[in-house]
Amino acid sequence: MPKEHRKRGRREEQKRKREQEADYPMSKRQRSDEDQKGENFVDDDFSYDAAEHIAIAGPGDIPFYGLLDDEEQEYFKRADTMLELDQFSDAEQRDLFLANIYQEASGKELKIANSQSCSRLMERLILLSTPEQLKALFEKFSGHFLNLAQHRFASHCCETLFLQAAPIVGEESLGSGKAKPDSETKEPNTVERMFLDASKEFETHLGYLMTDTFASHTIRVLLVVLSGRPLVDAQTTSLLQSKKKENIKLASGENPLPGLDTVERIVPNSFDVALDRIMKGIVAGMDTTSLRALASHPIANPLLQLVLDLEFRQSGKSNAKDTTSLFRKMLPDNPPEEGTESASFFSGILYDPIGSRLSEVLVTNSPGKTFKVLYQTLFRKRLPSLAKNETASYVLVKALERLNREDLREAVTELCPQIQLLVDRSRTSVIKCLVGRCQVRGVDSHPLAVALEEAYGQNPQGKLKRMLRLDPVESENLSDERRKQIDHQDATKAHVSLLAQSMLEVPGPLRELITEGILAMENPDLLLMAKDRSATHVLQKSLTCTGDTAKYRRMIMPRLITLTLDLVTDPVGSHVVDAYWQGSKGLSFLREKVPERLLQHEASLRDSVPGRAVWRNWKMDMYKTRLTDWMREAKGRIEGTKTGIELARERYATRKQHQPSREKQGVRRQKTNFPRTDANAIVAASQG
Secondary structure, three states: OOOOOOOOOHHHHHHHHHHHHHHOOOOOOOOOHHHHHHHHOOOOOOOOOHHHHHHOOOOOOOOOOOOOOHHHHHHHHHHHHHHHHOOOOOHHHHHHHHHHHHHHOOOOHHHHHHOOOOHHHHHHHHHHOOHHHHHHHHHHHOOOHHHHOOOOOHHHHHHHHHHHHHHHHHHHHOOOOOOOEOOOOOOEOOHHHHHHHHHHHHHOOHHHHOOOOOHHHHHHHHHHHHHOOOOOOHHHHHHHOOOOOOOOOOOOOOOOOOOOOOOOOOOOHHHHHHHHHHHHHHHHOOOHHHHHHHOOOOOHHHHHHHHHHHHHHHHHHHHHOOOOOHHHHHOOOOOOOOOOHHHHHHHHHOOOOOHHHHHHHHHHHOOHHHHHHHHHHHHHHHHHHHHHOOOHHHHHHHHHOOOOHHHHHHHHHHHHHHHHHHHHOOOHHHHHHHHHHHHHHOOOOHHHHHHHHHHHOOOHHHHHHHHHOOOHHHHHOOOHHHHHHHHHHOHHHHHHHHHHHHHHOOOOHHHHHHHHHHHOOOHHHHHHHHHOOOHHHHHHHHHHOOOOOHHHHHHHHHHHHHOHHHHOOOOOOHHHHHHHHHHOOOOHHHHOHHHHHHHHOHHHHHHOHHHHHHHHHOOHHHHHHOHHHHHHHHOOOOOOOOOHHHHHHHHHHHHHHHOOOOOOOOOOOOOOOOOOOOHHHHHHHHHO
């Protein structure tokens, strides 16, 4: 049967679809041309006051700020590429380029922030801007934060702007930052005031912003800035952004927030008032049932974690008595004894993948009286079952960190029979916590060592290979890139490596369990361990751990030195060669053998990046040109220090110099002339 004659092309296909939709109308209401025009087109004949339009925007009704034309998009994309490559001759040229971008983007800041292709440029501009430029950009965003925070791309610009502008508040409070007065209010237009205005924009809409996919992150960043917490701390970062966030970094590698990674910031009193107002606004409009439902919400849960942590930081133990606090609203029964609704709720979120993170905050920060009741009620009787569970085990780790010596000894006794099952299920975080806490509390760790030895086997060589998951057959035919990908995907190897490193920190049977396994390895297995991205940290830790390890290092260092040439050019193994220096501390005769081997292969070392790093760390240039100085450092003597005999000579010379002379004291030694006496006369006198 002949086919129907049809015209080819996209337009004809769209025409046929429109004809089919006209013949068979769908039950779902279709968008009209006016609706589409209102969303994607701004009529030039229609003028309105943008501020009035934004003010009446309700929840979820985000205004349209317009689109960049093709020329503007092309310019800003090219500018973003140039900033990303950072191939400017000097900082002055880059600053001039930034000033030109700001001039071109004047009046289009909101469009750029909402653009999918150009929002990255806005983030990079914020990272490279001066305090004056940040203030000007903050003013452009002021009044629009509520809408920008709900946008997929503009929300990231708001977060970056808050983080970069936070240090300026401290500079202004110290008087180093100059603020220009506002023309309307005649008040200084400081960044502090801008932050307070931004917080007021969110205060009346916190209810729905908590569960908004994008605005929730912006609220968290604002709370961190107002509280004075470290901006780039690891714990803070996990609450502020997801693992999928695309981090915009500078090509030069410089830190956009120097000196503020782990430092508590000093914030003005007005920030404390605004922070308290926001936290109360989050809790005020919700009852216990609603807050408990949000505990398992994937978006609201991180915000609740942050609010709980800030409450405990500000109020401490008094937070447990405040009935309006988030802690008391979630756990109204004080203390949450067995059979109460609070205990049932806490027991439920222990096993929830999302709610368990909130329970970790509760266990870590709750007052001592509340924690004791929670432990006796929910943890003590269920230690084995909690340790075996993939989710609840993380909460159990937080609880074990707060136990006293007697409770910890009891927990070790109860969990030791479960070590074999925990090893089989890869629940090594609980074992690692027990090892570390036993050292801190002074609890005997010998039962743990016996249980671990039974779990991994009696053979010293085989048990460590099984523990660290070293398989030479699987790694033999893999490239470095493929091996790196596999190691990143296998998180279990990383956790086991951390367990082995914690065991090395505890002198006694636990440390011997690892060191005996390393000494029992053959050289090929030792080389495989040194090149493995997870196991190499265990080998390095064995060389650098504190305590009396001279005997072990004296036995392992000669074997490692023979593998130097195989490790020095490897990206992973080269770090083991760097650890030789500390591993040969007090063993100068071994330390002096390493540069001899490195010097024989100087050309190959200089041709590779890891080799050049090893050459620099071992100070090989000094070894070639100033051997005496290098030997002095190798033997543990800093340049300028003196030996014991040299110090003794100096002390003797100083004592001689300050000893007063006899002539100055007026004491002269006089020669005494004794009269000669006849010997016979003396004898006769004695007889008489």
